[in-house]
Amino acid sequence: MLAPFALALFARRAIEANPAPSALPTLTAARQIHGLSNEEAARGYPVRLDGAIVLYYNADLGNLFLFDPTGGVYVEMRGQKSLPLRPGDRLRVEGVSAPGGYAPLVDRPQITILSHGPMPPAPRVSLDFLLSGAADTLWVEVEGIVRKVVESDHLTAYADQAASGQGNVLMDGFEATIAIREGEHRNGGHQRIVAMTAYAMKDDAGKCLVAGMDGYLSKPIQVRQLCELLEDTAAQAPVEALRPI
Numbered sequence: 001m002l003a004p005f006a007l008a009l010f011a012r013r014a015i016e017a018n019p020a021p022s023a024l025p026t027l028t029a030a031r032q033i034h035g036l037s038n039e040e041a042a043r044g045y046p047v048r049l050d051g052a053i054v055l056y057y058n059a060d061l062g063n064l065f066l067f068d069p070t071g072g073v074y075v076e077m078r079g080q081k082s083l084p085l086r087p088g089d090r091l092r093v094e095g096v097s098a099p100g101g102y103a104p105l106v107d108r109p110q111i112t113i114l115s116h117g118p119m120p121p122a123p124r125v126s127l128d129f130l131l132s133g134a135a136d137t138l139w140v141e142v143e144g145i146v147r148k149v150v151e152s153d154h155l156t157a158y159a160d161q162a163a164s165g166q167g168n169v170l171m172d173g174f175e176a177t178i179a180i181r182e183g184e185h186r187n188g189g190h191q192r193i194v195a196m197t198a199y200a201m202k203d204d205a206g207k208c209l210v211a212g213m214d215g216y217l218s219k220p221i222q223v224r225q226l227c228e229l230l231e232d233t234a235a236q237a238p239v240e241a242l243r244p245i
Helices: 004-017 030-034 127-131 173-187 204-211 223-236
Strands: 046-058 063-068 071-076 089-098 105-116 156-161 167-172 194-197 215-218
Touching: 030 046, 030 063, 030 071, 046 071, 046 105, 071 089, 173 204, 204 215, 215 223
Parallel strands: 071 105, 194 215
Antiparallel strands: 046 063, 046 089, 063 071, 089 105, 156 167
16 A cells, blocks of 8 residues: 555656646637637637626527627527626626637626626628628617518528519518519529528428528538538539639
8 A cells, every 4th residue: 555655746746747738718808709719619718708898688588798898799698597687787707618609609607797887889880791790799880771670580681672672671581582482483593592590490491491492501500511502502503604704
């Protein structure tokens, strides 16, 4: 039987031979989290945000968007208890980084309400820029005319309905597909439509196909799935469409 001193010496030499991995640094700014790759975020970096501003909170959906001087970030609140949060609340948020459907997020948050203050100024952006995804989690202002409001599921679409003379409108992805298919039924042709959403619900694929879509992809996009979809699209396209311009 080894004496305590011998055991301690043996343990020390084992640790020196196989050192523990270095601790991950704590992320203290929204941009540091949002700027990670999903693979890196999955390592679970510790997160501590002090004074982050609540932009939007929906307890039913588990959505929380925060903003600090470096940018915005999404906080996963599904499974968390409902909190009395309001836009403009200043929070301390402690948690870990995790991969998200569109960008990395803060998971397992521990939230402390510090104070309440005014919302930050919102820079005005174009609708095209907003829909490009470049403003993800940011607090922005957009100006336009609301032509139609629909209750959306998980898919949204920016549809150009020039053929019907309605101009550019925001509409539900299923409704947009149905409208496009109705136009094709009258005028001929077939526009390939593939749904893409950050949330892969069980019945989403069926809804997409019933609406007239040609395919369905959920985020994060798998490169192999995307390549197969592009190859299938090219195979079904008419020869004229494949000629270089």
